[in-house]
Amino acid sequence: MGDLRFRLPLAGNPRVNSPYGRRVDPFTKKKGAFHSGIDYKADVGTKVYASESGRVIRAAKHVALGELIIIDHTPNAKDGTKFLYTMYAHLSEYSVKLGDDVKRSEQIGLSGKTGHRVTGPHLHFSIIESTTKVKWNATGNTGLTSSSTFFKNPEGYYGVTTKADGLINEITDERG
Numbered sequence: 001m002g003d004l005r006f007r008l009p010l011a012g013n014p015r016v017n018s019p020y021g022r023r024v025d026p027f028t029k030k031k032g033a034f035h036s037g038i039d040y041k042a043d044v045g046t047k048v049y050a051s052e053s054g055r056v057i058r059a060a061k062h063v064a065l066g067e068l069i070i071i072d073h074t075p076n077a078k079d080g081t082k083f084l085y086t087m088y089a090h091l092s093e094y095s096v097k098l099g100d101d102v103k104r105s106e107q108i109g110l111s112g113k114t115g116h117r118v119t120g121p122h123l124h125f126s127i128i129e130s131t132t133k134v135k136w137n138a139t140g141n142t143g144l145t146s147s148s149t150f151f152k153n154p155e156g157y158y159g160v161t162t163k164a165d166g167l168i169n170e171i172t173d174e175r176g
C-alpha cells in the first residue's frame with residue numbers, strides 16, 4: 001500500500017468549491033458540519049479519472065450522492081491491515097461497472113449534479129481508510145451528510161493537499 005499515489009480526479013487544476021473539514025452545511029445551514037471530502041468545481045460532462053489503480057466496488061445511484069463510483073485501492077489486502085477507497089459522487093455518466101479493474105488516470109465517468117445533496121455541478125471526491133473490507137450495502141444508508149456511513153467501522157476521513165502537477169502530496173486526518 002505504501003506505493004499508492006493518489007492523483008486529482010480531474011484534469012488541470014480544478015477550483016475547490018468546498019474544502020474538506022468542518023463547514024456550514026449548505027442544506028441545513030448548521031455550522032460545524034463535517035465534509036468528508038472535497039468538492040471540485042466541474043461542469044456537467046467533465047471527465048473524471050481514477051485517482052489510483054484499483055477495483056470498482058460501486059457504480060450505481062445513491063439517493064443523496066447521485067451516480068456514485070467507489071474504487072477499492074487495496075483489493076488484495078487482508079483483514080487486520082488497512083483498506084483504502086476513493087469515492088466520486090454526483091456523476092452524470094459511468095465509463096466503468098462494478099468489478100472492473102481500473103488503472104490510475106483511466107477515465108471512469110463524467111461529472112454531473114445528480115443526487116439530492118447537490119447545489120450545482122461539481123465532483124465530490126473522498127479518500128476513505130478502513131480497517132475492515134467494505135462491502136456496499138444496497139439497502140442501507142440514505143440521506144447521508146458524509147461518506148462515513150457508507151463504510152463499516154471507518155477509521156479515518158482524510159483531507160488532501162495537492163501539488164501543481166496534480167499529484168496528491170499529503171493526506172491529513174483533520175479529525176484527529
Ligand SMILES: [Zn+2]
Pocket residue numbers: 018035037038039124125
Ligand atoms: Zn462534497
